[in-house]
Amino acid sequence: MAHPLTHTPPTLPMAAAVAGDADAAETVARHWWPQMRRWALAELADEPLADDASQEALIRLLDRITRYDPQRPFAPWLRAVVRNCCHDVRRRRGAVLPFLTDGSRPSPVERELDLQRASAKALSGLATLTPRQRQLVDLCDRGHATPSEAAAELGIAASTARALLHQGRTALRRALLADHPDWSSLFEESP
């Protein structure tokens, strides 16, 4: 059964958008915008970067929707657009980081305040995963794709996807519960 978040409603004017109708393209973009942001954050685990990536993805969506093949599912195509933007943003940040990290770490007070926010804590757990692990966890555990489907979308072997999903899911849960008073020792003892 199609997931409601990744299913394209038949009322969306996809054909007109693909034919070059700018208003139709914006209607499609409006529908998918929250999902694009969600994908971007799941991919990057960093809100400012995800903001940039989703904005860039929106621009690319409007610019390139005429290249979309309507015979194929839209969600994987759009997810690939978002993923590419995330990749670009991450790469640019990688080049920038050496210039930004000097003295820019948050103060202990800021860090403490930030950590009090559950969402920041959850995202920091997600950030401990590799990008590929995040993609697989998002596709399978939240997008309800099977490891084989996720592997096909990401262009990797199914066995690799299963292994990375297993590693990613385990790493995420360990990270999410790492400072839990009851379970931190459990993870220290576990291999």
Place this chain on the structure above:
Amino acid sequence: MTSTSSMRCDAVRTALVERAATDWADLEPHLGGCPACAALRADILAAEAELHDALDDFAQRGDVDAALRRARQARPPIPDPAPRSWRIPIMATVVLASAAAALLLLAPWAPTPSPVDGTVGIEVATPAHAPSTAPSAAVDDSPEPVVPMPVAPTPPHDDAVAMAPEDVTEREEGTEAEGPSTCGDPSELEVGAMKGKLDHDTVACLQGLLGPDSRADAVPVLRLLTVYAFAGADEEAWERYALQLASITEDPDLHYKLSLYYAKSTDTAPMSLHHADIALGMADRWPEAIQAKRVGSLLKLRAAGTLRLLMDAPTAATQTEAADAARAWLRHDRREGLPVKTSRKACVALADADWCDAD
């Protein structure tokens, strides 16, 4: 198959951590009788729900109207240059070498057009020793009337190349001032200033005229001092006087020279861009015959300056600025029917060909 009710707690907890929540069904018998493992399950689900909420919260926070507005305003995205990053240093070399060549070819006696605002400048006869058709910069190859405007000094190591032998000789031998030795009418001091032959008393006298309340009077004095500093290859003094003069006049040539002067290093690139922007803002004051070339040179200086800043700090912002500058240069060259080989290479190194060639 092992009965899960008899599973050890550590095995159940490992399964809880490693498996998808939808695959926990076989753990139920154990979880039903083990409060500690059930608590772990609850905590995992709660933590994942927090993550789910964080993602949903972020997804809903995006203002789609604002995002669409920005998207409409945005030009086609500039492709990330990282996969072709080898092009950037190569093109940086090309563009910066081009700008450096302009500096090298800038002769110290280089004339610039008459002040275009008509309110500044010193109208004097062309000195006999000054070449009347020397290029003011590498980009200007058309003869222009010689007016002793202050011009940018070349860096000290360029002086031997840029200065005519007779001028070097005169400078070395010139212990006696040829110009008037009193601080009188600035126009009478012009020739001596151009030859770098004003005595210390005259210079001190002229400097004394630069009071805070005499802006209009300061213009001819500053022009003299700028010319004198340049003739003496006193880069620091030239910069000081030229900046002071630029602040009280509206002379695109002066800003052009300052932009060229500051194009020499990354540290001063922002100043080069600043003065290029000012000069471009006054470009309509140049005579039509030289306007296109001057604007082209300024756009090239902007491309060189932004490229320096990009190489110094490769951020999305500096990349966008460099790409924009390169495309502006390319578009100008194309519009004016000038060769586009270098400007297009610079643009394509920073963005893609489609973006650079789009109208």
